[in-house]
Amino acid sequence: MSIEAFRAELGDIPQEDNPRIVQQRSRDHYWYSPVLKAKLDHVTAEVVVSPRTIDEVKTVLRAAFRHDVAITPRGAGTGNYGQAMPLAGGAMLNLMNMDKVLSIEPDRVRAQAGAVLEKIDHETRQAVRGELRFHPSTYRMASLGGFIAGGSGGVGSVRWGGLRNLGSILGLKIITCEAEPRELDLTGEDILKVAHAYGTNGIIVEAEMPLAPAHDWVDMIVGFDDFIEACRFAEGVALQDGLLVKEVSPCAAPIPGYFNRHQPYLKQDQSVVLLMVAPVAVPALELFISHHAGDLRFRSDNATEDELRRLPPVYELAWNHTTLRALKVDPTVTYLQTRYPTVEHVRRIVDLLGDELPMHIEITRQDGKVTFAGLPLVRYTTEERLEEIIRIHEDNGCDVFNPHRYTLEEGGMKRTDQRQLAFKREADPKGVLNPGKMVAWENPDFDFSAGKAWLFDGLNPVHAA
Amino acid sequence: MSIEAFRAELGDIPQEDNPRIVQQRSRDHYWYSPVLKAKLDHVTAEVVVSPRTIDEVKTVLRAAFRHDVAITPRGAGTGNYGQAMPLAGGAMLNLMNMDKVLSIEPDRVRAQAGAVLEKIDHETRQAVRGELRFHPSTYRMASLGGFIAGGSGGVGSVRWGGLRNLGSILGLKIITCEAEPRELDLTGEDILKVAHAYGTNGIIVEAEMPLAPAHDWVDMIVGFDDFIEACRFAEGVALQDGLLVKEVSPCAAPIPGYFNRHQPYLKQDQSVVLLMVAPVAVPALELFISHHAGDLRFRSDNATEDELRRLPPVYELAWNHTTLRALKVDPTVTYLQTRYPTVEHVRRIVDLLGDELPMHIEITRQDGKVTFAGLPLVRYTTEERLEEIIRIHEDNGCDVFNPHRYTLEEGGMKRTDQRQLAFKREADPKGVLNPGKMVAWENPDFDFSAGKAWLFDGLNPVHAA
Numbered sequence: 068m069s070i071e072a073f074r075a076e077l078g079d080i081p082q083e084d085n086p087r088i089v090q091q092r093s094r095d096h097y098w099y100s101p102v103l104k105a106k107l108d109h110v111t112a113e114v115v116v117s118p119r120t121i122d123e124v125k126t127v128l129r130a131a132f133r134h135d136v137a138i139t140p141r142g143a144g145t146g147n148y149g150q151a152m153p154l155a156g157g158a159m160l161n162l163m164n165m166d167k168v169l170s171i172e173p174d175r176v177r178a179q180a181g182a183v184l185e186k187i188d189h190e191t192r193q194a195v196r197g198e199l200r201f202h203p204s205t206y207r208m209a210s211l212g213g214f215i216a217g218g219s220g221g222v223g224s225v226r227w228g229g230l231r232n233l234g235s236i237l238g239l240k241i242i243t244c245e246a247e248p249r250e251l252d253l254t255g256e257d258i259l260k261v262a263h264a265y266g267t268n269g270i271i272v273e274a275e276m277p278l279a280p281a282h283d284w285v286d287m288i289v290g291f292d293d294f295i296e297a298c299r300f301a302e303g304v305a306l307q308d309g310l311l312v313k314e315v316s317p318c319a320a321p322i323p324g325y326f327n328r329h330q331p332y333l334k335q336d337q338s339v340v341l342l343m344v345a346p347v348a349v350p351a352l353e354l355f356i357s358h359h360a361g362d363l364r365f366r367s368d369n370a371t372e373d374e375l376r377r378l379p380p381v382y383e384l385a386w387n388h389t390t391l392r393a394l395k396v397d398p399t400v401t402y403l404q405t406r407y408p409t410v411e412h413v414r415r416i417v418d419l420l421g422d423e424l425p426m427h428i429e430i431t432r433q434d435g436k437v438t439f440a441g442l443p444l445v446r447y448t449t450e451e452r453l454e455e456i457i458r459i460h461e462d463n464g465c466d467v468f469n470p471h472r473y474t475l476e477e478g479g480m481k482r483t484d485q486r487q488l489a490f491k492r493e494a495d496p497k498g499v500l501n502p503g504k505m506v507a508w509e510n511p512d513f514d515f516s517a518g519k520a521w522l523f524d525g526l527n528p529v530h531a532a
Numbered sequence: 533m534s535i536e537a538f539r540a541e542l543g544d545i546p547q548e549d550n551p552r553i554v555q556q557r558s559r560d561h562y563w564y565s566p567v568l569k570a571k572l573d574h575v576t577a578e579v580v581v582s583p584r585t586i587d588e589v590k591t592v593l594r595a596a597f598r599h600d601v602a603i604t605p606r607g608a609g610t611g612n613y614g615q616a617m618p619l620a621g622g623a624m625l626n627l628m629n630m631d632k633v634l635s636i637e638p639d640r641v642r643a644q645a646g647a648v649l650e651k652i653d654h655e656t657r658q659a660v661r662g663e664l665r666f667h668p669s670t671y672r673m674a675s676l677g678g679f680i681a682g683g684s685g686g687v688g689s690v691r692w693g694g695l696r697n698l699g700s701i702l703g704l705k706i707i708t709c710e711a712e713p714r715e716l717d718l719t720g721e722d723i724l725k726v727a728h729a730y731g732t733n734g735i736i737v738e739a740e741m742p743l744a745p746a747h748d749w750v751d752m753i754v755g756f757d758d759f760i761e762a763c764r765f766a767e768g769v770a771l772q773d774g775l776l777v778k779e780v781s782p783c784a785a786p787i788p789g790y791f792n793r794h795q796p797y798l799k800q801d802q803s804v805v806l807l808m809v810a811p812v813a814v815p816a817l818e819l820f821i822s823h824h825a826g827d828l829r830f831r832s833d834n835a836t837e838d839e840l841r842r843l844p845p846v847y848e849l850a851w852n853h854t855t856l857r858a859l860k861v862d863p864t865v866t867y868l869q870t871r872y873p874t875v876e877h878v879r880r881i882v883d884l885l886g887d888e889l890p891m892h893i894e895i896t897r898q899d900g901k902v903t904f905a906g907l908p909l910v911r912y913t914t915e916e917r918l919e920e921i922i923r924i925h926e927d928n929g930c931d932v933f934n935p936h937r938y939t940l941e942e943g944g945m946k947r948t949d950q951r952q953l954a955f956k957r958e959a960d961p962k963g964v965l966n967p968g969k970m971v972a973w974e975n976p977d978f979d980f981s982a983g984k985a986w987l988f989d990g991l992n993p994v995h996a997a
Contacts, residue, residue, distance in 0.1 A: 173661055174747065174812040196638055196661070197745075200774075228773030234816035235774040255819050277776070277812045280662075280745040282639065306900025308693030309665075309700040311742070347639040347742045351699035354720050435771025435902055 069134045070113050073158065076130040080123045081164070083115040092141065092159050097149040099390055101401055101447055102471035112139065112153040117161040121242065121250065121272055127160060128248040128270065131499050138244065139501045140266035142181060142213025145205035147387055149473035150217040150265045154503035154523050162212055165272060171195055175237055177275040180212025187211060188281070197278030200227040200235065204386035212271040215239070215262050222314045222343065222382045224431040224440075225305050227279065236262055237277060241269035243494040251494075260490040265475060267501045267508070268491035282345035284313055286381035287352070288329065290337035290362035294319040294417065297338045298410045298428060298439065300359040304342070305430045305437040310352055311345035316385045319417065319426040322444065325392040326384050328377060332365040339364070341381045386442065389427045393444050401453075402427075404468040405441035405460055412465050413439055419459060422446070441465075474521055476506045482515070483507035534599045535578050538623065541595035545588045546629070548580040557606065557624050562614040564855055566866055566912055567936035571991070577604065577618040582626040586705075586737055590713040592625060593735065596964050597709050604966045605731035607646060607678025610670035612852055614938035615682040615730045619968035619988050627677055630737060636660055640702055642740040645677025652676060653746070662743030665692040665700065669851035677736040680704070680727050687779045687808065687847045689896040689905075690770050692744065701727055702742060706734035708959040716959075725955040730940060732966045732973070733956035747810035749778055751846035752817070753794065755802035755827035759784040759882065762803045763875045763893060763904065765824040769807070770895045770902040775817055776810035781850045784882065784891040787909065790857040791849050793842060797830040804829070806846045851907065854892045858909050866918075867892075869933040870906035870925055877930050878904055884924060887911070906930075939986055941971045947980065948972035 074082060083089060090111040097103040118124045131138045137157030144151050153159055165179040168187055171194045178187050185207045188198040201223030203209050209218070215236060220229035230236060236258050243249045251269070253261065261269050291297035297317040304315050319338045326333065333339065340361070344352050349368065356363055367375060384392065390402040407413045407428070417426050425444040430437060445456060450471075457467045472478045475487070488507045491498070498508060503523035506513050513521055539547060548554060555576040562568040583589045596603045602622030609616050618624055630644040633652055636659045643652050650672045653663040666688030668674050674683070680701060685694035695701060701723050708714045716734070718726065726734050756762035762782040769780050784803045791798065798804065805826070809817050814833065821828055832840060849857065855867040872878045872893070882891050890909040895902060910921060915936075922932045937943045940952070953972045956963070963973060968988030971978050978986055 174745075174810065226773070232774030233772050233820060234776065234813045237812065237815070255815055277774075280639075307698050308691070308897045308900055309697030309742075311699065345639065347702065348699045350702070350720055355698060432773045435773055437900055 070136055070157065073130045073134040073136040074114060076133070077116060077126060080119070080126060081117040083117070084113065086111070089113065089115055089159070092144065092161065093153050095144040095149060095151045096147045096387070097152060097473070099147045099387070099394065099401060100471040102450055102453070103149050103473060107149050107152055107473065110149075110152045110154060111156070112159040113156055115159040115161050117164045119164045124160075124242050124270060124272055125248040125250075127158070128242055128244045129246070131158065132244050132246055132248070132497060135497065135499060137499050137502050140212075140216065140270050142210030142216075143183070143205070143208045145203065145209045145213065146217040148217075148470055148478055150504070151213070152473070154473070157499070160270065162270075162272070163210060166210070169273065173197065173278070175275055175277050177238075177273060178211050179273055180271050181210050183207070184209050184211060184214060191278055192281045195278065196281050198281040199223070199276055200279045201230070204382050204388035206382060211274050211276070215274055216264065216266045216271055219263060220431065221386050223279070224429070225312060225315050226432065228432045228434070230262060231259065234277065236274060238275040239271055240273035241271050241494070243269055244500050245494075245496065260486050264484075264487045265501050265504045267475070267495070267505045268487055269494040270500070282311065282347070284343040285346055285349055286365070286367035287342040287344055287363065288332060288365040288381065289340045289342065289356055290334050290364045291340070292337060294338040294426060295410060295414050296359070297340050298413055300356075300361055301340045301428065301430050302410060302437060302439070303359065304352070304355060305432070307355065309348075310355065311348040312342060312352070313345075314341060314343035314382055314385055315430040316341040317428045317430075318389060322389060322393065322425050322427055325389075325396050327392070327396075328379065329365065329384070334362070334364065337362065341385050343381055386429060389442060390444060399447055401445050401447045402470065403441065403443050403445055403456065403460075404470050405443060406466040406468075407439035407441055408464065410439065412463065413441075415463050416460065416465060419463070420456065424456065472520060474504055474506045476515060477521060535601055535622065538595045538599040538601040539579060541598070542581060542591060545584070545591060546582040548582070549578065551576070554578065554580055554624070557609065557626065558618050560609040560611040560614060560616045561852070562612065562617060562938070564612045564852070564859065564866060565936040567915055567918070568614050568938060572614050572617055572938065575614075575617045575619060575991075576621070577624040578621055580624040580626050582629045584629045586707065586715065589625075589707050589735060589737055590715075592623070593707055593709045593713040594711070596623065597711055597713070597962060600962065600964060602964050602967050603709065605677075605681065605735050607675030607681075608648070608670070608673045610668065610674045610678065611682040613682075613935055613943055615969070616678070617938070619938070619991050622964070625735065627735075627737070628675060631675075634738065638662065638743070640740055640742050642703075642738060643676050644738055645736050646675050648672070649674050649676060649679060656743055657746045660743065661746050663746040664688070664741055665744045666695070669847050669853035671847060676739050676741070680739055681729065681731045681736055684728060685896065686851050688744070689894070690777060690780050691897065693897045693899070695727060696724065699742065701739060703740040704736055705738035706736050706959070708734055709965050710959075710961065725951050729949075729952045730966050730969045732940070732960065732970045733952055734959040734965070747776065747778075747812070749808040750811055750814055751830070751832035752807040752809055752828065753797065753830040753846065754805045754807065754821055755799050755829045756805070757802060759803040759891060760875060760879050761824070762805050763878055765821075765826055766805045766893065766895050767875060767902060767904070768824065769817070769820060770897070772820065774813075775820065776813040777807060777817070778810075779806060779808035779847055779850055780895040781806040782893045782895075783854060786887075787854065787858065787890050787892055790854075790861050792857070792861075793844065794830065794849070799827070799829065802827065806850050808846055851894060854907060855909060864912055865909045866912045867907055867909050867935065868921065868925075869935050870908060871931040871933075872904035872906055873929065875904065877928065878906075880928050881925060881930060884928070885921065889921065937985060939969055939971045941980060942986060
């Protein structure tokens, strides 16, 4: 590996090697996890490269292949699992300069990987009153390519499921990392080879996505004295086929206490349900709230200009922003990713773990069924206790997708995606793309059932370098 | 009751009293049912009155109240249960002259009761690329008011549930039948007082409905050798949150044989699934079809202009049009309305009843869950055997909504809607609106559990008249 020889081949493609800036760009939100923080805090690349065109991306990948330089692609770096962190050093491939919306039709949009989600929606709303089906809570920063490579769903998942569902992504253009990088257009099933693969097997440079109808979503916060009642209401809303909602999230007390700027609207000790509602559905939802004896604490359609300027949108209280807001108040908390099949499962875990696990649910559709996706906070003590909390979940029939792991397999997937692995052999034969993230590539014999976290060998040498 | 005095008060409101035409306008598709056919064949009004404005509707109702003339409101008369048949004679209130689309916004449309559904969609598509969430298979004839007063859902219910769901209707304007008729604007829960009340407790003159995004829906017909496989595929499609479909209907062999003009595309003895798919979802659906080893027999996006001119749209093979097409070939068949909780329930009924009950399913969402709504054909022999088939369903855990009844209670609802009854006392104190359809009004002590059909006393005298 010769980083100098690599850099020398990049012509006028912008490069940044100021160590402070490079380290900053080498990080994502891995620090949500005390486990990842301990493991990855020292990680940094040696240079950030920022191509502006597909040809420039090819130039970078051609040079990386020739000189064995590790390439970690990055959008806005808003992931939480170290997805976009350069475990083996080398170069960060910053794609945020490729941010154009390429085409808009009434039912779809095509954009470059570095286009920010909110910006895409702004353009599609203007052009065809459409918007992306879903977005993470980092909507205002996250890029389309980063979302597809490292995310799974978010706001909108209550209606549309997730990115992995058939039909959620229409097409991807990727660049392979070979002697002569190829440009591949993936459609249909092939999309799953690279979606949520952390950029380990091809660099996503364009994506085509279906559009949903845009609405001037109304933010609502509804209070409940009892968290389980809040969950029942939230599930009920999601089951009402006629109600048009984009976000439904029950947050148990004391979590609402972390929503600093919304404090004037909230009531001490209440749990809340966060909602985004289409204006056309607001009267029906008001009715539904009253049926459930909910306490409507806030609605953005009645707020003043001044209030709206001061308050973050409700989606910035939800998903991983819930954890972020808690961390700002109490840096010792962390979180888990879980799934509760029924409200009774939620109740059981809440009863067992109490305030050690302040409960946060995102109501989503999974395979057509309304389910309770959990993003509970955890009052962190030790890694052992965290593992115990995971075990308590599993013993009670609740799935856990461990967010304290930086590999594809150990996080959400829990097993090697053979399609992704096979495609890596084709698209990245030397394994220079985002090294250390796909266990099956690095260590085909690793035993996931042994209960130990996998450690990337490359990690220490880089640190020492 | 003095029909002459009533008519004399109508000024220049169009009236029609040619007995042949009046009888024709006194009928709906009740003849789908041999039971209703025997009971209602003789039913006719004495005059058809066709107001053009709300004021003219008020004039008609004022006169009807004063002279005790029965008023049966009617749209296009495309119902199947005798909903719009004037059991007590009197006047048909034809609302098809009130057919204006009043306002269109990106998320909603307001139209008069007599506006034809297809015409509304044509205008909203042009204006804002929106369309109604659902429509019956009689889309090209049925009116908005008739659909709301006598229908429940249809094409689109796989996504949006039914008209009764919270949020499916935004507002209704009705006229009461009193000494001085009032104009009432119903919203929220009040809508349920008059939706699906067959016009028994107020005349719907305007409705405001939410819009869904319009797509150039692609018709597809997918063949399966095994009907249960067809059902599994159909359920799977509906559970795929990312696929955008408007219609999913498995029809068991030999039903496809009734689809005359589609014969060149179909294969002998195959069952089929009828689909309407958004263009944006077509590639993903093709993939899903291949996963299920389905045989894609027809897709309208590959058809020639000439084929498209010749063929009815797929929705005119589905819902009650399935029965209609069977009846055209074999006038002895009739149908049932059922609900199967799971595919195993479908299989059990198919096994038990075989070709006596050619199975036709409409996949719908009910309270957020994908379910099998049945509209099976019945090879009719006697009313007793029909009752037996209903019992076989109920004994096997499958609901039946008897379409061979002309009253609100005995059909879908199976019990009195107390809201509708209470509202009738207010809006139609003399009970002149669509007499004979609400058992609770006519005969509060009727025992539904006794297992006998209710007979409207007024029916015979009218016949004798």
